[in-house]
Amino acid sequence: MSTPDVRKVAGIDPSVPAPAHTSSPSPSSAAPLSGGGAPSATPDSQDVRPVDHLAAVQDRLAGWISDLTTLHDLTERLARTDSLDDALQELLRAGAGLVGAQRGMIVLEPTDGRGPDTTVGLGLGPADLGTIETIPRGAAAYGRILDGLPEGDLPDDGGGSPERTEVAHPDLRNEPDLDPRHREVAARLGYAASYAVPLATESGGRLGAAVWLYDEPTEPVDRQRHLVGLYTRYATEHLARLMELARARATAATLREELLPSRLPRVAGVRLAVRHRTGPQGGGDWYDALPLPEGALGLAVGSVTGSGPSAVAAMGRLRASLRAYAVMEGEDPVAVLSDLELLLRLTEPARSATALFAYCEPAGSCDDGDQEPGHDQGQRLGRSFVLAGAGHCPPLVVGEHRTEFVETTLSAPLGMLSCWEAPSVEFSVAPRETLLLYSDGLLHRTGEPIDRAFARLHGAAAGVPKSVRDDPDAVVEHVLRTMLPDGSDAADSPEDVVLLAARFD
Template sequence: MSAPHVPKVAGIDPAVPAPAHNSAAKPSKTPAGTEGGPPVPPAQDVRPVDQLAVVQDRLAGWISDLTTLHELTERLARTDSLDNALHELVHAGAALVGARRGMIVLEPADGRGPDTTVGLGLGQADIGTIETIPRSAASYGRILDGLPQEDAGSPDRLEVAHPDLRNEPDLDPRHREVAARLGYAASYAVPLATDADGRLGAAVWLYDEPTEPVERQRHLVGLYTRYAAEHLARHLDLTRARSTVETIREELLPSRLPRLTGVRLAVRHRTGPGGGGDWYDALPLPEGALGLAVGGVTGSGPSAVAAMGRLRASLRAYAVMEGEDPVAVLSDLELLLRLTEPARSATALFAYCEGRTLLMAGAGHCPPLIVGDRRTEFVETSLSAPLGMLSCWEAPSVEFEVEPGETLLLYSDGLLHRTGEPMDRAFARLHAAAASVPRSVRDDPEAVADHVLHTVLPDGRATADGPEDVVLLAVRFD
């Protein structure tokens, strides 16, 4: 079967034939004895105007290629996550080589992950089918496992091309079977690598008919993937750093909530991309009491996470020693903050629960919200400064009762800030969300937390990355 015409892509034209060279004009010769007769015609010459047209066409092609590469790299540079960068790469590469389908296999050589596969025109089932090909026979597997130079195409460019999978004699039978099942007849694969990080993965594009990219397309996709690999490496470093901060942060927070008679708890926690310093806690105290805490330190990143861990651990110790006096607990925490973190401030709220009676103190933190069948109201607390803001912090505690079947909501101010509204309107939105909890689910703190979170932050804002951490702790009193 003859190879079909490669689809035309904006900025990528067929190769222009090399221009013919001009021959110097030779003087007319008259054969001997025929003086004055007709001259012998000179050799066929290429006129200068034709030569100039060929050069202009070639320059126009180069300019078009550079424009296309510039546009594609600009689009790639605007991607804000590793997943978006991978999707942009597989789309742009398909356009450059004239393919309709493809996949990117991300598998960093250092073994630190993340390992993932992104497809274009391929569903998860299709990708799973391709992964059943023995790794040594799959083009991406050969690249990831270290392609021998003699099998890698030209010395300066690693690539694996299968122009006609149906008729390739040495092809693994499983590879041919998968190609026939998924309906592709040719493939072209290149590595994704940088000098500093080594191989990050491989890109594979699939053709519906036997074909392969022409030299010009190979050159363009080579230039593009070299830039793309550097961009992926930067996203990979950022993703790993965020994952490390998130892991440390999660380890510093409770691994599970306590189970106490007459009390059920649920928590929803979202971390901003910078890894902020908001925390929550629920710990059993002597004589069957329960300590509840929410708070947050200023700043973001690893230093804020470390400060959060230190403050939370200290608050736990103070709560065990003198939890029945929330003001004393926060006073001790404030003294520790001023001595160990003089450049940082923090908000905190601590409540000592004995049965359905709560004694609570707050330092610059948002007031809790009581949700029940007969009321939805904020707990009235006295205004107080955050910890570390004054030379000596002090604020009175407040005592209140919750009724059987009511739920107490403790939350961080990130929940309000993520609404993007002024604080008074954000508080009103939170109150309305709590009041609208369906009666059929009010006895389930998990359902109450989900309803409030997704009502206050609709349209996916509850799960999307945001500049603010979100903590929502729901405490149901039976």
């Protein structure tokens, strides 16, 4: 019977070493010759030896199938991660299982210098990671990988060219050339061996390094090294895709934040607070609060249709233009929005937007008829507002004796009519009352019909505890948490959320 040729079996890589639990079959010894020169075979030698060899091959195939199944399950779990942090943690857990380690860490440091640079640990707290980082970079396994191993340090792949760049320290306590600080940190944290591999892609270069730590002196066998190499080869491609996504989101978030006020202004007699939540693609909701001549104040919120970089750019242009128009003719909100309508039709003909602009007159300008009874002249002066809105939700006044929406005129959004102009409305806000301006994303994220969402907002504002009503920051926080409980304000919703509060003393 001829010996089966393993190399001809489909899907099997003959370079893969045998599974650890499989022993290599014993080589067949030649049978002694009889006097006639023919092999003297017995039934046992003819039947048992081929059967034993076939069983060994089947055992080896079973080991390969088991390994492939394990890799399939691990890569599927990794593919289900949709954030960089989750993917790093999954890679650490899977790699630890493949090489038989108890703890580990990943140092992410892309060679292109664009970040993100981060360190995450498995079974290691922030203090432990900080302690490991005190090891001189050139002596740490991850540092040697990130800085590029010298050619003499690279193990030979058998063909004369160095390809495998893992760094193994099988016995840190007794390694003679180990840096003293490395030995000291290992003793303090209680690990006795380490195994590090690079995280690199063919197109993007080196992304970082993964290090797994053992409690006892040991090192992974060849088969474990092969399996973790196959897994990290796939994992780094997945990490590279998530990294590009994280970079794009960070860039969009930075751009969006730069286009919005870096801080709210300080205006005498007024305290301001805001909450701004954006969807994963970045939307066009915006807000503004700007001091105007003679002690006046302008408050604005708006929303541009669409999402992504184009909507963010359009939002920035619209907000910047409104600021310019408000400085020139802020006391006439209708004129401000009319100018904004003309600009939108000329520069963004395929886009529409909603906007609301409220002009708050200087302190002490409220008429006597608007004053709240029961207060002396020095304490009862409120603030008068002139407001114009283009398709935007009405503001909400929250006070000790009332919680009500401001009655505004009906108007289409900007960009939907050949000429926009709607009458303005006037109202007043008494001392110790808060004016809430918001975007419609706050209503849409509730998932309820619009009338119920309005009722829910009214109830949330009316339910602000009296103990925190003097703090506009606490007011917006309470309203946001009541409207969107269980972290819904940070959910991956396409809707942006803006909530701006102005508390008048």
